[in-house]
Amino acid sequence: MTRLAMTVNEKPVTAEVEPRLLLVQFIREHLRLTGTHVGCDTSQCGACVVLLNGRAIKSCTALAVSCEGANVTTIEGLAPEGRLHPMQEAFREHHGLQCGFCTPGMIMAAVDIVARKGHRLDEATIRDELEGNLCRCTGYHNIVKAVAAGAAAMGVRRVAAE
Amino acid sequence: MSTTGIGQSVRRVEDFRFITGSGQYTADIDRPGQSYAVFVRSPHAHATIKAINVEEAARAPGVLGVFTGKHLVADKIGGLICGWMIHSKDGSPMKAGAHPALALDKVRYVGDHVAVVIAETLNQARDAAELVSVDYDVHEAVVDLAGAQHPHRPRVHEQAPNNTVFQWHLGDKAAVDAAFGKAKHVTKIELTNNRLIPNAIEPRAAIGEYDRGSGGYTLYTTSQNPHVARLVLSAFIGIAAENKLRVIAPDVGGAFGSKIFIYAEEVVCVWASRKVGRPVKWVAERTESFLADAHGRDHLTVAEAAMDETGKILALRVQTTANLGAYLSTFASSVPTYLYAPLLSGQYDIPAIYCEVDAVYTNTAPVDAYRGAGRPEATFVIERLMEIAARQLGKDPAEFRMHNFISSFPHATPVIMTYDSGDYAACMKKALELADYAGFAKRKAQSRKAAKLRGIGFSAYIEACGIAPSRAVGSLGAGVGLWESAEVRVNPVGTVEVLTGSHSHGQGHETTFAQLVSHRLGIPLEQISIVHGDTDKVQMGMGSYGSRSGAVGMSAISKALDKIVAKATKVAARCMEVADDGVDFRDGVFSGLGTNKSMSWSEVALQAYVAHKFDTAEIEPGLKEGAFYDPTNFTFPAGVHIAEVEIDPETGVTRIDRWTAVDDFGNVINPMIVEGQVHGGIAQGIGQAMLERTVYDDTGQLVTASYMDYCIPRANDLPSFDVAMTNTPCPSNPLGVKGCGEAGAIASPPALINAITSALGHEDIAMPATPQAVWRAIRASHRHAAE
Numbered sequence: 001m002t003r004l005a006m007t008v009n010e011k012p013v014t015a016e017v018e019p020r021l022l023l024v025q026f027i028r029e030h031l032r033l034t035g036t037h038v039g040c041d042t043s044q045c046g047a048c049v050v051l052l053n054g055r056a057i058k059s060c061t062a063l064a065v066s067c068e069g070a071n072v073t074t075i076e077g078l079a080p081e082g083r084l085h086p087m088q089e090a091f092r093e094h095h096g097l098q099c100g101f102c103t104p105g106m107i108m109a110a111v112d113i114v115a116r117k118g119h120r121l122d123e124a125t126i127r128d129e130l131e132g133n134l135c136r137c138t139g140y141h142n143i144v145k146a147v148a149a150g151a152a153a154m155g156v157r158r159v160a161a162e
Numbered sequence: 163m164s165t166t167g168i169g170q171s172v173r174r175v176e177d178f179r180f181i182t183g184s185g186q187y188t189a190d191i192d193r194p195g196q197s198y199a200v201f202v203r204s205p206h207a208h209a210t211i212k213a214i215n216v217e218e219a220a221r222a223p224g225v226l227g228v229f230t231g232k233h234l235v236a237d238k239i240g241g242l243i244c245g246w247m248i249h250s251k252d253g254s255p256m257k258a259g260a261h262p263a264l265a266l267d268k269v270r271y272v273g274d275h276v277a278v279v280i281a282e283t284l285n286q287a288r289d290a291a292e293l294v295s296v297d298y299d300v301h302e303a304v305v306d307l308a309g310a311q312h313p314h315r316p317r318v319h320e321q322a323p324n325n326t327v328f329q330w331h332l333g334d335k336a337a338v339d340a341a342f343g344k345a346k347h348v349t350k351i352e353l354t355n356n357r358l359i360p361n362a363i364e365p366r367a368a369i370g371e372y373d374r375g376s377g378g379y380t381l382y383t384t385s386q387n388p389h390v391a392r393l394v395l396s397a398f399i400g401i402a403a404e405n406k407l408r409v410i411a412p413d414v415g416g417a418f419g420s421k422i423f424i425y426a427e428e429v430v431c432v433w434a435s436r437k438v439g440r441p442v443k444w445v446a447e448r449t450e451s452f453l454a455d456a457h458g459r460d461h462l463t464v465a466e467a468a469m470d471e472t473g474k475i476l477a478l479r480v481q482t483t484a485n486l487g488a489y490l491s492t493f494a495s496s497v498p499t500y501l502y503a504p505l506l507s508g509q510y511d512i513p514a515i516y517c518e519v520d521a522v523y524t525n526t527a528p529v530d531a532y533r534g535a536g537r538p539e540a541t542f543v544i545e546r547l548m549e550i551a552a553r554q555l556g557k558d559p560a561e562f563r564m565h566n567f568i569s570s571f572p573h574a575t576p577v578i579m580t581y582d583s584g585d586y587a588a589c590m591k592k593a594l595e596l597a598d599y600a601g602f603a604k605r606k607a608q609s610r611k612a613a614k615l616r617g618i619g620f621s622a623y624i625e626a627c628g629i630a631p632s633r634a635v636g637s638l639g640a641g642v643g644l645w646e647s648a649e650v651r652v653n654p655v656g657t658v659e660v661l662t663g664s665h666s667h668g669q670g671h672e673t674t675f676a677q678l679v680s681h682r683l684g685i686p687l688e689q690i691s692i693v694h695g696d697t698d699k700v701q702m703g704m705g706s707y708g709s710r711s712g713a714v715g716m717s718a719i720s721k722a723l724d725k726i727v728a729k730a731t732k733v734a735a736r737c738m739e740v741a742d743d744g745v746d747f748r749d750g751v752f753s754g755l756g757t758n759k760s761m762s763w764s765e766v767a768l769q770a771y772v773a774h775k776f777d778t779a780e781i782e783p784g785l786k787e788g789a790f791y792d793p794t795n796f797t798f799p800a801g802v803h804i805a806e807v808e809i810d811p812e813t814g815v816t817r818i819d820r821w822t823a824v825d826d827f828g829n830v831i832n833p834m835i836v837e838g839q840v841h842g843g844i845a846q847g848i849g850q851a852m853l854e855r856t857v858y859d860d861t862g863q864l865v866t867a868s869y870m871d872y873c874i875p876r877a878n879d880l881p882s883f884d885v886a887m888t889n890t891p892c893p894s895n896p897l898g899v900k901g902c903g904e905a906g907a908i909a910s911p912p913a914l915i916n917a918i919t920s921a922l923g924h925e926d927i928a929m930p931a932t933p934q935a936v937w938r939a940i941r942a943s944h945r946h947a948a949e
Binding site: 033 | 174179668845876878
């Protein structure tokens with residue numbers, strides 16, 4: 001067993017874990033944050049995407065112990081003040097989800113896309129950037145609209161905050 | 163007009179929990195003291211089990227139990243069942259082999275369940291599963307569908323000679339033969355409808371729990387129909403009586419048919435929870451989903467259409483071989499029969515149709531309903547035939563279809579169905595306009611200048627959904643009735659709980675069903691809760707599949723609401739001291755006609771419970787009503803999809819330039835949700851037509867058992883879609899709705915293949931038309947031209 005300390009959703013957490021424990025298992029099973037999902041076993045589906053030090057990663061592909069000292073944000077931590085994140089709002093407003101299973105990973109990936117590509121995202125960019133996230137329900141049509149709208153709204157909120 | 167009632171694109175009530183990570187799927191549930199199950203699966207497609215040695219596994223750290231099929235038999239646990247009896251044309255019943263939850267003498271596909279290991283932790287169960295040693299005598303596998311019925315092939319089940327489950331037919335053979343005899347033109351095609359693996363993003367999961375105190379079991383499971391699961395597990399498999407078995411299907415992450423069926427893992431987890439005295443949890447890994455979820459489609463078909471000199475279709479003749487895999491899954495036999503052949507008439511007035519279907523066992527995963535279930539296969543046949551016939555006759559494909567459209571309703575086809583309503587030409591005309599069909603020739607010329615190949619393809623589909631009138635399906639072999647139930651409970655403060663036997667796994671019932679209630683009772687959505695997915699809360703139900711939740715499930719709610727409104731009106735009349743027929747109920751207010759008296763919905767609800775102002779010998783206190791609704795007909799959504807593609811001949815890559823869908827779903831409760839269903843259906847159909855290929859090698863190994871090998875559509879494989887609707891209300895249900903869940907998946911494959919072949923100038927290309935397949939087709943025609 002290895003001692004592990006990290007910050008998850010702005011709270012410090014520590015645990016004794018097996019070295020083979022995946023980050024997603026740590027999040028789901030130890031912290032009981034079950035919004036992060038597992039949809040495959042080959043790092044393809046993206047249902048497990050979280051932010052690690054502000055960058056999107058697939059938490060099924062990282063060992064928990066490799067994230068020692070890191071700052072992790074899961075879907076549950078995206079709206080800490082109780083107010084929905086603009087990307088969450090956009091997914092609801094544009095019907096960017098149906099069964100909801102891929103949704104947390106989609107939203108986390110979308111937040112990361114905005115961080116890397118900015119607030120004005122065209123359709124082709126969004127579709128290319130969502131390569132690592134699978135959805136079987138929506139045909140992506142409304143996810144693409146939601147990501148574009150969420151990106152724009154994040155820009156507006158940022159300006160408003162400044 | 164209400165902003166939350168019928169016809170409004172209300173934002174979904176259920177979304178908050180999903181976008182905040184607060185959904186609760188089966189895998190998210192942990193029960194106190196739970197243990198973990200790992201299944202030992204067959205690595206062989208066809209083998210006799212000579213011995214299973216579990217001793218070493220049983221001694222491994224943390225192991226609570228290792229069980230095989232013998233243990234289930236010892237406890238009198240029955241095998242899995244197929245709930246639809248099909249008779250062959252000679253009158254004999256289908257030849258079904260046994261389907262034990264854990265294999266007894268033989269394994270019949272790679273992934274078949276051999277044993278289960280239950281341990282304290284998942285890793286301990288996994289490690290111990292590696293220690294189960296099985297001695298197999300491996301046999302030749304039957305994999306190739308075309309050759310599976312050859313008398314020299316091994317038998318998958320002793321009960322089924324030539325691996326033939328049934329040889330079924332529908333229609334008037336003599337009339338069809340006569341029509342072909344006088345035909346001026348015949349179009350004949352051979353088609354493969356490729357096997358698909360459903361791949362809901364949430365893998366299947368199950369938790370069984372036994373309560374020693376009550377002697378009752380609880381099963382948490384990824385199911386589209388928890389009541390059907392309970393019925394089968396109780397009445398047929400014999401786990402426990404229905405009053406001692408609670409089935410909970412919480413949030414379910416997509417299903418598409420694959421979560422209708424009762425699977426071995428569910429049986430074993432419930433049963434084993436008593437054996438080990440602990441809750442038993444199993445969550446599929448994705449490769450297990452590929453191996454052991456029921457697959458879809460997998461038909462080989464020869465189809466011919468006979469036409470007169472004007473291009474009017476006189477008759478249709480279809481011969482199909484359907485792969486049912488290694489065992490008959492829950493509804494497997496209904497899919498290539500009654501969900502298939504009755505749809506072969508499409509939107510066309512065809513006087514005579516004859517269809518023969520051979521259903522075949524192979525050493526592959528069981529095949530059952532997948533989004534559309536039989537209807538995509540039928541639509542692929544008729545819409546490929548129509549397209550090719552139009553080309554052969556030199557006719558415009560849209561004109562050719564319209565020439566053959568059914569134009570008056572009701573219309574009885576020669577294959578069971580009576581279409582109740584529709585305006586097929588209106589859909590076609592609207593689609594032609596939206597797709598700018600008139601501008602296609604110009605766009606094709608522009609593509610040609612850029613050395614690209616452009617094509618356009620049509621699909622005028624129909625489906626039969628709102629499944630289904632109970633007596634009718636009973637006469638066709640169904641083992642169950644297909645009504646739906648609802649209960650409306652009004653609380654004393656006027657808030658409403660609706661308990662429904664439908665199940666939502668992405669369709670947004672918590673919103674659309676609440677919209678119906680809001681519309682009828684004039685109360686806001688916040689005061690309405692939709693309860694589903696728990697057999698202890700909802701008394702009975704038949705679940706969600708076959709696009710039935712609107713037409714059947716909501717009709718049951720509507721029927722219960724009728725009773726609620728009738729009783730509330732009576733209560734209001736007594737309170738206001740007016741005659742029973744002197745009350746007008748509108749927008750949540752009861753008004754005494756010809757008086758200035760009125761009462762709000764919540765006041766009347768309270769009075770119903772207070773029961774001070776009416777004679778309780780005449781009117782019972784309280785406000786709660788239930789209803790069972792059995793449909794009187796199927797519903798018949800229909801529409802036209804037009805795909806336009808541009809192909810790069812150097813790479814074979816097909817780009818979908820535009821996709822136009824015009825659908826007639828009858829009345830629509832929530833257009834936003836309905837459009838979303840269409841998008842998702844189209845995407846799955848595009849997946850079938852262009853991307854998804856299931857490959858078993860000659861020994862029966864599933865080569866495409868991960869997302870690295872099996873390509874479900876990604877965002878950049880797809881375009882945005884132009885979706886529009888027309889409306890001819892359904893006359894057979896109180897809401898006028900027809901159903902929309904499967905339409906996209908039914909319509910889209912032939913539209914896309916028709917577009918690709920139009921671009922290539924070929925009659926046919928097999929699905930999936932991957933870039934490599936398209937590139938090869940282009941090369942082959944170049945070689946052909948050079949010769």
